[in-house]
Amino acid sequence: MEERQYDLIFICRPDTPEPDIDKVISTLEHTAIEKGARIEKTDKWGRKRMAYRVSRLREGFYVYMDLRSSHGEVVKELERRLKVADPVIKYLTIRVDEELKRQDKLKKHRERRAARRPRKTVPAAPAPSGEQSAAAI
Numbered sequence: 001m002e003e004r005q006y007d008l009i010f011i012c013r014p015d016t017p018e019p020d021i022d023k024v025i026s027t028l029e030h031t032a033i034e035k036g037a038r039i040e041k042t043d044k045w046g047r048k049r050m051a052y053r054v055s056r057l058r059e060g061f062y063v064y065m066d067l068r069s070s071h072g073e074v075v076k077e078l079e080r081r082l083k084v085a086d087p088v089i090k091y092l093t094i095r096v097d098e099e100l101k102r103q104d105k106l107k108k109h110r111e112r113r114a115a116r117r118p119r120k121t122v123p124a125a126p127a128p129s130g131e132q133s134a135a136a137i
Contacts, residue, residue, distance in 0.1 A: 003070045005040075005100070010082055010091035011060035014047050021061060024085050028065065028078055035077060037069035055089050 012021050021044070029039055045062035054060065075093050082091040
C-alpha cells in the first residue's frame with residue numbers, strides 16, 4: 001500500500017500552559033511513531049483569534065503536524081486521543097496526497113491541450129500599394 005500524506009491541525013484552549021501543550025504533542029508523536037507513521041513536521045503556530053466562538057472561546061493555541069503513513073488506523077487513533085484530551089477544543093485531519101495527485105493530473109491535462117493547440121501566428125502587416133497611396137493624395 002502506498003504512503004499517504006496527512007495534515008493535522010488542532011486547537012488547544014488559550015489558557016493552557018505550554019508544558020501541557022508539549023505533552024499533548026509528544027503523546028501524538030509517540031502514538032504516530034508506534035503505529036508506523038512518520039512525522040515530517042510539527043509547528044506551534046501560537047495563540048490566534050478564531051473565526052468564530054468555540055466552547056465560548058474567541059482565541060486558541062494552534063498546532064500543525066504533517067505526517068505520512070500507509071495505515072489509516074493511525075489517523076483514527078490520533079483523532080481518538082485528540083477527542084479525549086482536555087486542552088484540545090477542536091481538530092481537523094486532512095488527507096493531502098489525493099489533492100496533490102489531482103493537481104498533477106490537471107497540470108498534465110493542460111500541458112497536453114496546449115501542445116495540441118496550434119500556435120497563433122501574427123499576420124504580416126500589409127505593404128502599402130500604389131492605389132492606396134494615390135487615393136490618399
